[in-house]
Amino acid sequence: xxxxxxxxxxxxxxxxxxxxxxxxxxxxxxxxxxxxxxxxxxxxxxxxxxxxxxxxxxxxxxxxxxxxxxxxxxxxxxxxxxxxxxxxxxxxxxxxxxxxxxxxxxxxxxxxxxxxxxxxxxxxxxxxxxxxxxxxxxxxxxxxxxxxxxxxxxxxxxxxxxxxxxxxxxxxxxxxxxxxxxxxxxxxxxxxxxxxxxxxxxxxxxxxxxxxxxxxxxxxxxxxxxxxxxxxxxxxxxxxxxxxxxxxxxxxxxxxxxxxxxxxxxxxxxxxxxxxxxxxxxxxxxxxxxxxxxxxxxxxxxxxxxxxxxxxxxxxxxxxxxxxxxxxxxxxxxxxxxxxxxxxxxxxxxxxxxxxxxxxxxxxxxxxxxxxxxxxxxxxxxxxxxxxxxxxxxxxxxxxxxxxxxxxxxxxxxxxxxxxxxxxxxxxxxxxxxxxxxxxxxxxxxxxxxxxxxxxxxxxxxxxxxxxxxxxxxxxxxxxxxxxxxxxxxxxxxxxxxxxxxxxxxxxxxxxxxxxxxxxxxxxxxxxxxxxxxxxxxxxxxxxxxxxxxxxxxxxx
Numbered sequence: 001x002x003x004x005x006x007x008x009x010x011x012x013x014x015x016x017x018x019x020x021x022x023x024x025x026x027x028x029x030x031x032x033x034x035x036x037x038x039x040x041x042x043x044x045x046x047x048x049x050x051x052x053x054x055x056x057x058x059x060x061x062x063x064x065x066x067x068x069x070x071x072x073x074x075x076x077x078x079x080x081x082x083x084x085x086x087x088x089x090x091x092x093x094x095x096x097x098x099x100x101x102x103x104x105x106x107x108x109x110x111x112x113x114x115x116x117x118x119x120x121x122x123x124x125x126x127x128x129x130x131x132x133x134x135x136x137x138x139x140x141x142x143x144x145x146x147x148x149x150x151x152x153x154x155x156x157x158x159x160x161x162x163x164x165x166x167x168x169x170x171x172x173x174x175x176x177x178x179x180x181x182x183x184x185x186x187x188x189x190x191x192x193x194x195x196x197x198x199x200x201x202x203x204x205x206x207x208x209x210x211x212x213x214x215x216x217x218x219x220x221x222x223x224x225x226x227x228x229x230x231x232x233x234x235x236x237x238x239x240x241x242x243x244x245x246x247x248x249x250x251x252x253x254x255x256x257x258x259x260x261x262x263x264x265x266x267x268x269x270x271x272x273x274x275x276x277x278x279x280x281x282x283x284x285x286x287x288x289x290x291x292x293x294x295x296x297x298x299x300x301x302x303x304x305x306x307x308x309x310x311x312x313x314x315x316x317x318x319x320x321x322x323x324x325x326x327x328x329x330x331x332x333x334x335x336x337x338x339x340x341x342x343x344x345x346x347x348x349x350x351x352x353x354x355x356x357x358x359x360x361x362x363x364x365x366x367x368x369x370x371x372x373x374x375x376x377x378x379x380x381x382x383x384x385x386x387x388x389x390x391x392x393x394x395x396x397x398x399x400x401x402x403x404x405x406x407x408x409x410x411x412x413x414x415x416x417x418x419x420x421x422x423x424x425x426x427x428x429x430x431x432x433x434x435x436x437x438x439x440x441x442x443x444x445x446x447x448x449x450x451x452x453x454x455x456x457x458x459x460x461x462x463x464x465x466x467x468x469x470x471x472x473x474x475x476x477x478x479x480x481x482x483x484x485x486x487x488x489x490x491x492x493x494x495x496x497x498x499x500x501x502x503x504x505x506x507x508x509x510x511x512x513x514x515x516x517x518x519x520x521x522x523x524x525x526x527x528x529x530x531x532x533x534x535x536x537x538x539x540x541x542x543x544x545x546x547x548x549x550x551x552x553x554x555x556x557x
Contacts, residue, residue, distance in 0.1 A: 031364045034521050036351055036514045044073075044347035046504045048321075049339035056338060057325025058093060058230050058298040058376050058383075066321050067299055070374050073350050074303035077357040082302040082371060082393045089300040091376055091387045095228040096122050099290040106135065107260035107283035111253055117206075118225045119247035124293035128245050133203050134160045135257075135281040139272035140168050141193045141205070147179055151276045152200050161204035161245070161285050162197045163254070165272055166190065167213035171449050172273035183421075184451030186541070188213075191381055194246050204245040204285070208254040208265075215450035220498045221248045223336070227327060230380040232387055233295065245287055257283070298322075300384045301374040302393060305356055307528070309367040314394045315528055316371050316466075317352065317520075318385055318457040319345035319405040320378030324498060332500075339504040341497065345405035346374055348517050355521055366528030368400060375457050378406075379498075385457035389464055396461075401427050401527060401534055402468035403520055404458035409512035410505075411489055412482035414474030417442045417519065421453030426534035426548045427467035427527075434522040438515060446475050465545025467534040472516040485509055 047053075048069065054062035071087045081087040098120045102113045111117050121128045139151040141164035149169070168188035170179030179185050186192055190207055197205035211217050225248060234242075249257070258265040261281040271277055301321065307313065323338025337343075353372050359365065371394065377383025389396070417435035419428055422444035432442040445452055453459065458468035477483040489508070496502040527534075535548035 031359060031362070034355055034518055036355065036517050036521075038510055038514055040354070041347050041351045041514070041517070042508075042510055044350050045339060045343045048343035048346060049337040049502075049504045051335055051337070053337075055325040055336040056321060056323045056343075057228075058322050058380070059095060059296040060325060062325060063298060063322070063376070067301060070301045070321065070346070070350075074301070074353065074372070077303075077354055078361070079303040079305050079353065079357060079372070082304045087301050087303055089302050089388065089393065090297040091300055091384055092233040093230050093296060093298045093377065093383065094124070094233050095230050095294045095296070096120060096124075097228045097292045097294070099127070099292075100226070102287070102289040104288075105286045106253075106257050107281070109256060109260055114222055114226060116253040117247055117249045118221055119245055119287065119289065120225065120229050121245050121289075121291045122229065122231050122242055123239065123244060123291070125291070127290040128287055130161075130203065130245065130285060130287040132284040132286065135163055135283050135285055136160050137258075137268060137277070137279045137281055138162045138164055139277040140165050140187070141196055142168060142187045142276075143196055143200075144179075144187050149276050151272075151278055152196075153276060153278065155200070155278045157197070157200040157202040159203050161206060162200070162202045163206050163208065163249075163257075163281070164193050164197070165208055165213075165269060166210055167449065167451075169273045171213050172269070178273075180448075183448030184454070186451075186454050188451050189454050194243060197246075198242045202243050204287070205243050206246075207248050208251060209248050210251050213449065215447065216497065217495075218250055219495070223327075223498045224324060224379065227325070228294075230298070230377050230383060232377075232383050257281070298376040298384070300376055300388055302371060302388075303353070304369055304371045305353070305360060305365075307367050307369040308365050310531075311369050312394075312398050313368045313400050314371045314398060315368055315400050315524055316373060316402045316461070317349050317405070318373050318375055318402055318461075319349045320376070320384065320457055321346050321374040322376050322379055322384075324379050330500070334500070336498065336500055337503045339502050340410060340493070341407045341502060342378070342405075343504070344408040344410065344513065348405045348408050348513065348520075349374065352517055352521050352524070356524065366525065367530075368528045369394075370524060370528060378457055382457055382460050385460035389460040396464050396466060399461065399466050402458045402461045402466055403523065404456055404468065404470045405472065405520070406456045406470065408510075409473035409516055410493075410508045410510065411473070411477070411486040411512060412509040413478040413512045413515055414440065415476040415478055416440055416474035417516070418445050418471060418473050418475070419443070420445045420470040421448070423537065424453070424462075424540045424542075425467040425469070425536045426550055427469050429534075429550075430523040430526055431469060431471055431519060434519045434526075437522070438519070440474065440515075443474075462542055465536070465542050467536060467546065471519075473512060482509070
C-alpha cells in the first residue's frame with residue numbers, strides 16, 4: 001500500500017500557493033516536469049528483495065546489506081547523514097524467541113503450537129511457567145471512556161488471562177453508531193489489546209483470530225508471530241508491567257475452549273458487540289515454555305536534504321526497510337523476500353529523494369528540509385518509527401508532516417487514488433490536489449475495517465500530533481487492459497502477504513506506482529516551499545495536539 005503535471009507549470013510550482021516561499025525564483029533554468037525513473041525504481045526493488053538480503057530481518061546479515069545499500073544510495077545523491085553525521089540511528093532492540101516445544105492446556109484441553117495457537121513472552125526471565133491461571137473473556141478488550149465502553153469494568157485481572165476478540169464493536173455492528181462503524185479504531189488493533197491487558201494487570205492475553213475482522217488469515221499470524229520477536233528495550237518499570245504471555249488462538253481452538261466451559265462463542269461474540277462484557281470462563285490455563293532474550297542494536301537510516309530558507313522545518317518520508325527474514329524450519333523456499341512489502345516502498349523513497357536532490361543541484365531546492373527515514377522493525381510493531389518519534393533527531397514541533405510509503409502499487413495505473421483513513425488532516429488536501437491534476441479522484445480505502453491507518457510507520461508520528469498520511473494506489477484500473485492484468489496479477493499474488501511468495505516479478509506493471517511517486521513528489525514541492533502547517537480536523541483522535549485551521553468540508557471536494 002501502502003503522478004503529474006500541475007495546473008501551473010512545475011517550474012512555477014512554488015507560486016501555486018499564496019503562502020509559498022520562492023527560494024529558487026532567481027534560477028535561470030526552469031524546473032523540468034518530473035519523470036520518475038522506472039528502471040531505477042524497479043532495480044532497487046529487485047535488489048532489496050533478492051535472496052541475498054535474506055528477507056531483511058533486523059539484527060541479521062540481511063540488515064547489514066540493507067543498511068549498506070541505502071547508505072550508499074543516499075551518499076551518491078549528496079544527502080547528509082542526520083544522526084551525528086551518520087545515516088544510521090541506533091535503535092536498541094531485544095529479540096525474544098519462544099521455544100516451539102510448548103506445553104499448553106486450556107480448560108484441560110491440550111493444544112499445539114502453530115496449529116492451534118501461537119504464544120510468546122516479551123520478558124527476559126528464561127521462560128513461562130503458568131499453572132491454573134483463570135481464563136476470563138473480556139469481549140473486545142476495550143477501555144474507551146469516549147465511547148462509554150469498558151470491557152474491564154469492575155474486574156480484577158491480577159493473575160488471570162484475558163481472552164479477547166479482534167477488531168472493535170463497530171465492525172460487528174456497523175449500523176449501530178458504535179465506535180467508527182466498519183472503520184477500525186485504534187481499539188481494534190492487536191497492539192492496543194495487549195497494552196490494555198497489561199494496564200489492567202493481567203497475567204496474559206490471548207486474541208481469538210477470525211479472518212474477516214482481522215483482515216488476514218491464520219497463516220499471517222503463524223508466519224509473523226513465530227520465531228524471534230523483536231521489541232524496543234524498555235525501562236524496568238515498563239517491562240514489569242507487561243503481560244507475562246501473549247498470543248493468538250485459532251477460531252476453532254477458541255470455539256473448543258468455550259464449549260468446554262459450557263458456553264457458545266458465537267453467542268458471546270454477539271453480546272460483546274452490543275455492550276461491554278466480561279465473563280469468567282470458570283476454566284484455567286497451564287502454559288510452559290522456555291524463552292530466550294538477545295540484545296542488539298538495529299538501525300534506522302536517516303538522510304536529510306537541507307532546505308534553503310526554513311531549514312529547521314522538516315517534511316519526513318517514512319518507509320520500513322525490514323521484513324520478516326527467513327525460516328530455516330520450512331521446507332523449500334525459506335526466505336520472506338518482502339518485495340512488495342516493503343522493498344517497493346523503500347525503492348519509492350529512494351527515487352523521490354533522487355529527484356529532489358537533482359532539483360537542488362540545478363538550483364531548485366526547497367525552502368524546507370526533507371528528511372528520509374528508512375525505519376527498522378515495522379513488522380514487529382512499528383519499532384523504528386516509535387523509537388524515532390520518542391527520540392527525534394529533529395524536534396517534533398518542527399516536523400511539518402509525514403508521508404509514508406508502504407507496499408506500492410504493482411497493479412497498473414488507476415483512475416482513483418487511495419488515502420488510508422481519509423478525513424483526518426489538512427495534509428490530505430495536498431494529495432487530493434496532486435491526484436486531481438492526474439485526473440484521479442482521491443478516495444478512502446475500500447476496507448477501513450483492516451485498520452490500515454494504525455498499521456504503518458506514519459502512525460507513530462500521528463500519535464504525537466504530526467499530520468501523517470499513508471496513501472497510494474487505487475481500486476479502479478485506468479482501462480480494460482489494465483483491469484485484465486490486475487485480475488491476473490492479484491491471482492498470482494494471492495496469499496503472498498507475509499509469505500515466501502512476496503517476490504519481485506519482472507512482469508509487474510509499475511506504472512501505477514510511478515503515478516503515486518509523482519503525487520508524493522508534487523506534494524513535497526508544494527509543502528516544501530510553503531509556510532503552511534497542516535493540522536488535524538475536529539473529531540479526529542489528534543485534533544487537540546495540532547488543530548486544523550480549515551473545515552473538513554474542504555478535504556471532501
